[in-house]
Amino acid sequence: MLTCESIDQALAAHGRWYIRLRCAIETGHTVFTPETTTEACCELGLLLREDPGRYQTLRRIHADFHREVGRILSLAIHGHYREARVEFEANTHFTDLSTALRKEMHFLARQMRWQPAMNLAEPDQGLSRPETTYQRS
Numbered sequence: 332m333l334t335c336e337s338i339d340q341a342l343a344a345h346g347r348w349y350i351r352l353r354c355a356i357e358t359g360h361t362v363f364t365p366e367t368t369t370e371a372c373c374e375l376g377l378l379l380r381e382d383p384g385r386y387q388t389l390r391r392i393h394a395d396f397h398r399e400v401g402r403i404l405s406l407a408i409h410g411h412y413r414e415a416r417v418e419f420e421a422n423t424h425f426t427d428l429s430t431a432l433r434k435e436m437h438f439l440a441r442q443m444r445w446q447p448a449m450n451l452a453e454p455d456q457g458l459s460r461p462e463t464t465y466q467r468s
Contacts, residue, residue: 332378332381332382333378333379333381333382333385333386333439334443335440335443335444337374337375337378338375338436338439338440338443339440340374340375341374341375341436342433342436342437344373344374344375345429345432345433345436348368348400349429351363352400352403352404352407352419353419355404355407355408355415356403356407356412356415356416356419357412359407359408359410359412360408361404361407361408363404364404364408365401365402365404365405365408366401368397368400368401368404369397369398369401370393370394370397373393373397375393376393376394376397379393386439388435389432389435389436389439392428392431392432392435393432395428396428396429396431396432399424399425399428400425402418403415403418403419403425406418
């Protein structure tokens with residue numbers, strides 16, 4: 332079940348993936364493969380699968396983020412360091428996805444913290460969803 336604690340853990344994992352990807356781009360070496368970067372290999376992805384009817388926005392952004400990480404990782408491990416570095420830099424699809432993912436996780440965590448106090452029947456009432464700048468590929 333998705334909880335505030337699991338979202339906090341997912342945010343920390345997101346930061347670790349950022350570092351892993353940067354290291355792979357800089358060195359060309361990693362223990363991960365593009366196949367191991369899918370959302371099915373991620374704790375958050377597994378939690379989202381437990382409740383397929385909820386968290387559709389998070390599920391979509393999360394899956395898109397993992398696809399983009401896999402694509403950039405593939406560039407890096409196949410020696411296309413320059414292209415991988417360009418894709419990893421600011422103002423790219425990757426950074427837009429990364430930002431959208433973090434915003435959505437923060438939004439849901441705030442919602443979960445406020446919902447019991449507000450006694451909300453619908454999970455989207457009471458807080459406004461963050462605007463995202465990324466366009467789904």
